[in-house]
Amino acid sequence: MNSLDELTHELFTFFNGFSSWENSVIKTSELSVSEAHAIEILGTHGQMKMKTLAGHLGVTTGTTTVTVDRLEKKDYARRESVKEDRRIHLITLTQKGQQAFAEHHQYHSNLTEQILSVLSNEENEQLINLLKKINAEAF
Amino acid sequence: MNSLDELTHELFTFFNGFSSWENSVIKTSELSVSEAHAIEILGTHGQMKMKTLAGHLGVTTGTTTVTVDRLEKKDYARRESVKEDRRIHLITLTQKGQQAFAEHHQYHSNLTEQILSVLSNEENEQLINLLKKINAEAF
DNA sequence: ACAATTAGTTTGAATATCAAACAATCATCA
DNA sequence: TGATGATTGTTTGATATTCAAACTAATTGT
Structure with missing residues (x-):
């Protein structure tokens, strides 16, 4: 196996590990995956309008309407209206x-x-530097 | 922000970047997310029985039946029977x-x-070593 | 004022998923 | 050998997820 394949394999093993961990965490809550994602985005970026939330979630506004309906019904979120633009x-x-x-x-x-x-401490340093670089430049 | 929070932030930014990249790749194909996952698992590990596939996918065998039905209909996969155990x-x-x-x-x-x-080449080395270690021990 | 644009909701259809019931097959052991 | 229990996979009924397109309400530009 060449070096590129090796790294590819490790990257996607890492990603899959993360994925299944994330899913199992969400399953312990009373939230669905899409609801949990919406809460994470709202918690990280603060209040935002439907369209922006849909953009962050990577889904249509129609889908987001349904998700927010459920969050509102379960009292995790609410819609607030804005005087300046009533839409x-x-x-x-x-x-x-x-x-x-x-x-x-x-x-x-x-x-x-x-x-x-x-x-180790040194590897910890390396990891954070690599991730910063990749996050800033690669995606 | 402390060092743990910083690393947490970079890790999940990395994970989210990966996720949205993966989803956008799948959307360019005629496969759904679950179909693509099944193909990836079958391609990586070779042929396997329903129950094993369901285990890898992290879903019930009932769900897997539906997924494999669709893969079979679209000619991406087929069911083969085994002489030794006809179940x-x-x-x-x-x-x-x-x-x-x-x-x-x-x-x-x-x-x-x-x-x-x-x-850099050195960072490349670091990345592969870190991932190997994390994949082998952390999840 | 009115045409075009924008924000969000609703609708109809396809897919995803689970738990529980079910059918077929296999294994055990009395 | 045959009855009982375990295993494999499918089916069923219900709920959740998602999209595209049609729609409503509000704003903007001319």
Whole structure:
């Protein structure tokens, strides 16, 4: 196996590991995958309108309407209207939504610690530098 | 922001970049996400029975039945029966399925090259070592 | 004012998924 | 050898996810 194939294999093994970890975490909550994603985006970037949220989720506004309907029904988020433009609804996390976001973030930190625990301090430094570089330039 | 939070942020940015890249690649094909996953698993591990495939996909055998039905209808895979145990169906990629797998693998290699292009040779070495270690021990 | 654009919702259809019931086959052991 | 229990995969009924396209309401530009 050449070096490119080897790296490809390790990259996608890593990605798949992350994926299944993420899915199993979400399954412990009362949220669906799409609801959890919406909460993560709203928690990270703050309130935003439907169209922006749909963009972050990578789905249509129609799909986002359904997702936000369910979040609203379960009291994780609510629509707020804007005086300046009455077409726009700002989606905002409720108290319960913010708490769910904080819990999810805690799970993320746990996984990071799990990863760090198998690395030396020097490797930890390397990892963060590599990721910064890749995130900034490669995607 | 402390160092743990920083690494968590970079890790999940990396993961999300990978995710949306993967989804956009699948959308260019005539395959759904679950069909593409099944093909990737069959291409990587070779033919396997329904239950094993379901395990790899992380879904029930009922769900897998539907997925394989569609792959069979579109001529990407077929069920083969086994003399020794007539309950078992081995799922095998057809020619067309193998070609789809090869194409998908090529896309993966392209992404790897894209990532490598922003790294030095030394960083490339570091990345592969870190991933090997994490994949082997952390998940 | 009115035509074009924009934001979001609704609708209809395809796909995804699960749990539970089911059918076929195999294994055990009395 | 035959009855019972376990295993493999399919089917069923229900709910969730998603899209494209049609639609409504509001804003903007001319």
